Amino acid sequence: MSFRELFLHWTYQAFAPGTLLRNKYNAFKELLRLDDRCLELIADLEEIHYGREHADWARVEWLCEELGRNLRGLIEQLQSMGPTRYMDLQDYFSKIHFYVRMAVTVPESEITPPFVFPLEEAHLHENQSGGKALHLARIARETDLPLPPAMVVAASTYHYFIEANELRPQLDARLRQIRLTDPAELAALADEMQLLIQEADMPEAIANEIEIAAMELGAGGRLLAVRSSAVAEDGEASFAGQYASQLNVAAADIVEAWKNVVASKYAPRALAYRIMHGLADAETPMAVLIMPMVDAACAGVVYTRDPERHDNLPAPDREHGVLAAYAVEGLGEALVDGSEAAHTALLSRRPQHRIIARKDDFPVPVPTLKRLAEHTMRLEALFGAPQDVEWVMDTRNRLYVVQSRAISTVDASPEEPFGPPDLPALLSATPAGAAALTAGTAQVIPQCSDIQNLPRGTVLVTRNLGPALSRVMDRLAAVVAERGSRASHFASVAREFGLPVIVEAEGCLDTIQHGSTITVDGLRGTVHTGKPDSLPEKTFVTPRPLGAMRRLGAAMPRIAKLNLTDPLADNFAPEFCRSMHDLVRFAHERGVEEMFTLVGRSGRGLAGARKLRTEVPISMYLLNLENGLFHSAAGKPEITPDDIRSVPMWALWFGLSSDRVQWPTHLRHMDWQEMDRISGGIISPDSPQLASYAVLSLTYMHMMMRLGYHFSIIDTLCGPDDRQNYIKFRFKGGGGRPEQRVLRLTFIERILTRFGFSVTTRGDMLDARHPAETDAVIQKRLALLGLLLARTRMMDMGLTRHDQIDEAEQAFMLDLDALENRE
Template sequence: MDFKELFKHWTYQVFAPGTVLRRKYESFKNLLEIDRACLERIAELEDIHYGGTPVDWARVNQLVRELLSQSDFLVRELLAMTPGNYLDLPDYRNKIAFYLTMASEPQDFEFAPPFAMSYEEALGRPACAGGKAHNLAQAAALAELPVPEGFVITCRAFHYFIEYNELRPRIDTLLAKVNLDAPGFVGDICEEIQRLILAGEVPPAVEQEYRHRAMLLAGARGGRVRLALRSSARGEDSEASFAGQYESVLGVSLSDITPAYKKVLASKYSAKAVTYRIRYGLPDQQTPMAVLVTEMIDPAASGVVYTRDPADPDGDTLAVYAVPGMGRALVDGSASPETLTISRGEAPAIVAHASGGGAPQVVCGDTPDEGPCLPEAHALSLARVGLHLERLFRAPQDIEWCMDRNGSLYILQARPLGLEAADGEPEPDRDAPLPDEPLLRGVPASPGVGMGPVCKPQRITDLDSVAEGCVLVADTLSPAYVSVLERLAAVVTDTGSKASHFASVAREFGLPVVVNAKFATRTLEEGRQVTVDATHGRVYDGAVAALKERAGRPRPQRDTPFRRRMAEVMSRISPLNLTDPEDENFAPHGCRTIHDIVRFCHERGVGEMFSLVGKDGRGLTQAKLLQTPLPVVLHVLDLGGGLTPAAAAEKTVDPCHFASGSLIALWEGLNHPDVQWDGSLLAFDWERFDQMSGGVFSLKSKILSSYVVVAREYMHLLMRFGYHFAVVDAMCGEHPEANYVNFRFKGGGAGVGQRLLRLDFVKKVLASAGFRVKVTGDMLDARLDRAPAPKIELTLTLVGTLLGRTRLMDMALTGDDQVQELVDQFLESL
């Protein structure tokens, strides 16, 4: 608060103290509202961090920004309530905010050239080239087989595209709304982002670079070339495969390269890609999209090489999968390929050669007249290249390949093969043997065990209704199932292979999958309880007791970039260091987190209201005397909504004018049938009266009387009973987080021992009602926090009854046994 505001406050305090009370109350109301909002933001962030709620980092950024803005307003309202106090609080809050902003805001990214680069250049700049292009560049340089000629449109070009079209704020706003529990809603959000991308303009500098390189590529082919544009996002084809999540555009002419480029960029925001990225814990801006542009190969056959068997990662064989023509039917799970199993040795040899099944239109070797898709000599060449790349990349590999019409082989892609470790897998329960025969047998595609009711979505749009813990049964393995992956217990399909994109993703996330189960969609009815043993490719009827322990295994928790960054962010938000308001470190210099700032402001704000009016009654000049048969002198000051409109025209008020639920509840307690009022003994501040000019004072003076400051949701009461007093400060509104009752009780006319016995009585009664109670000398402080309005009103009625019953109690108390007996009687009478 600047000097001008401070001077205004002092002026009001001297000349218009009632205005100070109202302004303080307005600031207090605002403080409580902002406190509630801050705690809601903190709870949402904690749910994301500790509860594992999957969100885009844009949502975290949005919540952090809101929290920082709210905490700033919170500090301002506290300073408005207490001018001249806590002047260093903004500095401590701003220091916390600085470090929190550093941890939460996205890192700077570059959008300067190069916007396109060759394979050779991509070798030394993986962050620029993206995962797929960098891996392919390494394969081109070191493997025995060629890769298609081409170049890379870099990640920097993507960043420049987003900046050039001013898309980042709109994209972040949309991503912040993503809720993976509603796949349909995610689809709507992603379609909107994709529309923004497709409507954007490619910056001229970017287009000029990639067109120049495309013309050079076409020139080397006599001007006639078809291109393939494939995704190469940063992080793709790494530990996070993004298998099948992004778009490839094939057969592109030179004139169509720009719309094809934008189509690949837009695929970064497909629903399945966004879902996968969020579940894998990668922020959007850490996965910019580069695009790999290659010469289009006209394939006679295509497929993949797995240098390890995902179902038997410690085995001594690898597998080559092949389909005729393009490999899309293989990787999208709609085909069951020809499979060649090959030994893993210095001289690989074919161990088995099996035909595919389930999709005759694309499967080789299904009839005696058909030859194999892939000659065995070529399969052995692929095996040798696969083992070479495995040594090069120091991990088992998933390699895409194709063979042109002349029989030449090409490497299209190489990435780590997702394998689930089998170490420590529990053995089946020997006391509960497996059934003799499963319902179905299939091919293991992703190991593990899952149990649940069968669900068979007929369309992709039906995925919204997929229930938690079900076994999804379908004819093929669609990559779209990634959107509900974490809801599923297992997946079983009629066709498909372990070489499909979805199978790769399932292995990354530990989801059991069985493919090629032939008649699964016919055999397994909707809702039927089944057990899927995907490690051995079997589906059993019902819940198999022998496999329950394995079915209950938690899915692996990854140490993702999201989790690491979230931990740093939460270290500046969540820990609460200010726990004891009486501690010397309960001060601005003790605040280490935003939670500390919120706690400090709430505690000191409530404390300020607890001492709302001074001993001289300053600020009560407009208070109205309450007409009541009770022997109390009580003045009422309405801050707004505490009394009915009819009271405005009256010089005095009576209880029928009360509109505040808090005051009505407390008054009900003061009028409890068990409270016996002595009409001849007026309750006012006798001690103050004795000190004032030999007693020459009106007994109804505001200085001597009790008072209540009241609003619609707030009440502050000071009750003076002879030589002791009680303060009740309460908020009772629709938000439980802001509600509280504070109670103070001090003094008495009896000896110290008897006063302490009365305090013990009050303490035990309040403790039974849920208060936290502290006694210091002959003063008791009690607090009940964050309760719903009905609980607050019942508590205030109890407090009112307690005030009436304890007026002269100290005079009659003689011992602890008597106190406990009175406590029991009091509680039974309520």
């Protein structure tokens, strides 16, 4: 705080205490607004940290910056209320905010040459090549397996392109708005970001390098394939099928093809997949592979250890597993995008690779197929894990490896994890996802492109397995598809997420009834009517957070942990604040204290804060802002409810003091001041520091009510202008166990929702808002709130079962009817 501000404060204190009080009230009102905003931001960060909301890392960074900005403002308001008492609070804030920023800020992007280099040099630029290129480069360096020649456009090119076009702020502004629960909004934001990429200009120097590389690979008019190799792709997260490839690209069109691949980084499915893995956008820059097109006779995928169980095989093959080869004629896009069923062959993993199963129409000759098996087993040995290998065979039966990555999951357990469900079978098909048993509500949606909002627990029944399904992964219990393959990208992602998928389910669109409850056996590939009694609810989890989201856990103690719990304790001081939540709590409590101490010392300006004398055993102080009390209250050291003129306060008090509520009035007969005097200075339970308070005008009320271990905040405007009227209500805390507090919140939510409030809950905090209405309706709702506060003050201590909520709701409605009919 500047010397000028201190001088003004002292001047007002000496010569214009009324002005000082008004300024202090205005600061207090702003402090309350900022306090509320800070708690909302902390709750939002907790929702993300605990996995209840999937948000882009840009939102995490933005929330932390917003929290810092609002908390700084909160502290400034407190300092303006008590300029000489909190001068060092900003220093403690700056220290904590620095630690939070350090924890959540993604390291700066690397923008250094080379921007284009041969595939063989990828190992020299590991941070710039992406997983796909690094794997292929290792194959080229350590084996003689056949690979197409390729050039890598480095991830630093992506960063250069983003920075040169100043796209990062524009991208982050959209990324932080993403809600995976709103597919329409996700699609709209994705379109905007892809358009930003496609309409931006490639710096000329970089464009020239890319074009030269393309001309060398495309000599003689040969067409090119432009494939993604994003950093983090084919690593701990596979990103299988999330990014686009551009095929049959002329060398002259290479820059546009590069931009299209980069733009696919912002496709809805890729965004959803990355966000669910907790990776920041800047952590997954797009490197790109350019390679000549192969004149493909057929293409496909090999799993060097088939995830599917094969119990009917000889013991040696069951022990060692089998190799599964999938193929389609021509290019392999129809296979990996799930739109076409593949020809399948099973081979022994042992030397000589005996063919176990192969249809006559399998498009790869037997000698070539065995050579393919040899190639892929060498890749497994090279990388030390079973591999998912993409391959192409040209018209001369020559094989090319175009990708190799670890298989997402391998079920190598010889024991069945569960038995078949004892339910009528609807159909039997081919398992393609996780070996899991799950049940849910069938949603029959033939085309993946028609999927909008899906409720959690959906068993999706559809025509094929499009990669776009990845964006609704957290809503799904299982997928049943008419077409598709275990080798599709979505099946690979499903195994990552532990999601059962069944393919080649002919007639499923007609056989399975929309809205019915069905069970999917992902091990045996069957679908059943109903749900087994013993089957637990599916737990909707995402993969273990990677990258940036891991750091949020380290930051949360500095953000949300509450260490300052007792406002009267010696350690309730700035030097003991260890988190942003501590600073919010400290500023709020001291702000309340500042209001009451200032009013108690001043006799001019607004009316002083005075104790409300009432038969209801609540310690409450009222601060009259403007016309909140009748003239009859003038000069009284204490006031009574009859002195209240404020419309919203009187309406609330009408419900709070209802004769339908039994209060323990015997506590009012204890002489607390005398007890305080003889007990050596222990603070009185009637002290303003522990009391409830209300700031009043004729049509406005802000009340904070402390009842036991919980507190409530009511902020309302109730006047003749219907459009401005509202009620905001917050309820938090309690003395019961967490599950009891949740039961009480459920009861409160039921009552408020019934009477037109919009309600949200986070942890043990409930927020509600009543929209604009006539003053008569707002008064009725405030009376309801008063009765609700009185009835729920100790309710959490008695609630142990969910069915008690029904009984409590019936009893409350009877009390409310009696209240509204009271003359």
